[in-house]
Amino acid sequence: MKILKWESVIMKIMGKLAVIFSVVFFGGMVSLHSSGAQEGVPKEEGVPKLIITKPRTSENYPCSKCHKYLSVNKTKxxxxxxxxxxxxxxxxxxxxxxxxxxxxxxxxxxxxxxxxKPYVLCKQCHGTVYKDWKVGIHGRLTGMWDGEKVYRMCVTCHDPHQPRFKQLEPEKPPMKPSDIK
Structure with missing residues (x-):
């Protein structure tokens, strides 16, 4: 008879723990969904939410300062x-x-x-690179998995007028362990 009494107590405790676990787990899921976009996760538009690097702007290079008074010569x-x-x-x-x-x-x-927003222009021709940049594969995304992330703009690394990097000479291969003396 005593064994049945203990089994009853254990079953009640297990039931209460299951209810507490369910409330905590599903409550956490609801708060995740209701909080919206998380820090550093791409928005619906596909643009990273947190972009730290600042590209060149027309405020620094006001084209209209000179071109306002000049006629546009469209000849290449x-x-x-x-x-x-x-x-x-x-x-x-x-x-x-x-x-x-x-x-x-x-x-x-x-x-x-x-x-x-130079990436909007760049992605017109470089769509595959843009997709990689958007998810942090291209562009040296830095930061912590659960914290702040830094996305670099295309023009942070690439000159928009000459975007290719100069070829690098490969390093010598590593020595074989048997060749180390």
Missing amino acids: RKLTASHSNITLKHAEDRWCLDCHEGDKLKLPSGQLIDYD
């Missing part, structure tokens, strides 16, 4: 006066006005975007 040519320091080595048939218009960047559709 070597620049000799202003902007002679820029050499365009980014897609053979491109020209300044394909990506720039006034103090904004210009998409192929003609839509204008701010300089602080």
